[in-house]
Amino acid sequence: MTLSKKMRNIQAMEQQVDLFRCPICTAEMEMVEHSRLVCSTNHSFDLSKSGYVNLAPQAHVTKYDKSLFEARTTVMNSGFFDPVLEVITRIIHEGSKGTPVILDAGCGEGSHLADIVSRLAGKASGIGIDLAKEGIAAAAKEHPGAVWSVADLANCPFQDEKFDVILNILSPANYAEFTRLLKKGGLCVKAVPEASYLKELRAIFYEENVPKEDTDPVGRFAEHFDAVQTERVTYTFPLAEHHLAPLIRMTPLTWGASEEKIRKALQLGLPEITIDFTVMLGVKRNG
Template structure:
C-alpha cells in the first residue's frame, strides 16, 4: 500500500527529529502519531495533508501568492537555472564527500525546485530541509516533492538546533548571517546566490529603461564578515526562452512587481527569444 504524502513526510521528520526545536520555547520536539510535532512544553504543530509543517508561530502575510509560485515552477522546470545548480551541486558534493548523512538546508526555498534538484544529486542518505515564510511556496513544494522536510518558518528564528546543519543554500533570498552561523556545524558551508548587473537585463530595459536598481550592501563583503575561505564565481549565460515561458518569467520576478498590465503586455509583445542570466555564487565556511 502506497504511503500518503503526510505519512512519508512524518517518517522523514521522525528520522531527523534531532534537527528540530520548538519555535516558541526552543525545547526539543517529538513526533506524535505521525501527525504532529509536540515539545515538552506541549506546544503542538500539525502536519498538513501534503506533509509540510508550519513552524512560524506568528501568522505572516507575504506578497508571494499561489500564482507567483506556479509561474516560478514553470520557469525553474525549463532548465533556466541549470548551470547555476550544477555549480552548486559540484561545490556541495566536494565539500560534503566525507560526511555521513549530511544535512542541507535551503533557507528561502520558495516552491522547492532548487532544493529538490540539488538534493537528488547528493549521496543517498543526505537530508534535505526547505523553509520559507511564504506558506504558498511550502504548500507547492510539499505537494510536488517528497523525501524532504518542508516547513513554513522564519529566517530570523529558524526552528533548528544549534550546530545541526552541514550546508545552507540561500538563493536569491535575504540572508540572516547570525542564524546561519548558529545553525552550521564548524566547517559547515554557506552557498549564497545573488544577482549581478546583467541579470534579466532584457526585462530591465523594458521595465526600468535600462536603469540599474539600487543594490544592497556588498554581499561578498558581508559574507566575509561572518565566514572564512570566502570565494565567489560569476555565472553568466543567455537562456533561450521556450514558447510560453516569457509571461511566467515576468510574473515571477520582483523586477516587474508593481508594473502596469500595459507594461507587461508591451514586454510580451516584444517576443524576447532569450534572457540573460548573470549571477554570483558566494561560498563561505563557518569559522
C-alpha cells in the same frame, strides 16, 4: 495528494526530528502519532494535509503567492537555473563528507533543494524553510521526501550546530542565525543576482537601472565566514514563447508594472534571457 507523498514527507521529518526546536520556547520536539510536532513543554504544531509543518510565529501575508510560485516552478522546470544548480551541487559535493544535512533558507517552492539533493544522488538530507506558506505547500506537494516547514530564517526552529550546509538562493540572509545552525566546519552557499541578471526584462520594465539593495554582498558575506570563494555564473537561456509570461510573473522585478507594460512585453517577445549570478561559498568561523 496521495498518501504516499504525504507519508514520505512525514517520514523525512520523523528521521530529522532531532533537528527541531520549539519556535516558542526552544525546547526539543518530538513527532506524535505521525501527525504533529510537540515540544517538551507541550506546544503543539499539526502537520498539514501534505505533510509540512508551520512553525512561523505568526501568519505572514507576503507578495509571494500561489500563482507566483506556480510561475517559478514552470520556469525552473525549463532548465533555466540548471547551470547555477550544477555549480552549487559541485561546491557541496567537494566541500562536505558523507550524507550532508542541507538547510535551504528561503527555499520558495522547493525545486532548487529537490534538484540539488537528486543531483547528489539522494546522498543528502534536504530541509526547506520559507515564510511564504504557498511556497512550502507547493514544495511538499511537488517534492516529497524532504522536510518542509513554514518558518522565519531570522529565527529558525532548529537546534544549534546541526547542519552541514546552508543554502541561501536569491533570498534574504541572517548570518548570525546561519552561524548558529551550522556544524563546525559547515558551509554556507549563497547565490546573489549580478548586474546582467534578467537584463532583457529590466530593459523593458525600467527606463533606468534600479540600484541594488545590497551593494556589497560578497563583503558582507566575508565578514561572517572564513575561506570565502566566489564563482560567477553567466549565460543566456533560450526562452520558449510560453515561458515569457511565467518569467514576468515570477520575478519581483516586475512587481508594480502596469498591465499595459506587461502586455507590450508579451507582444514584443524575448528570444533569450540572461542569467548572471555570483555563488559565494564560506566556511563557518571557529569560536
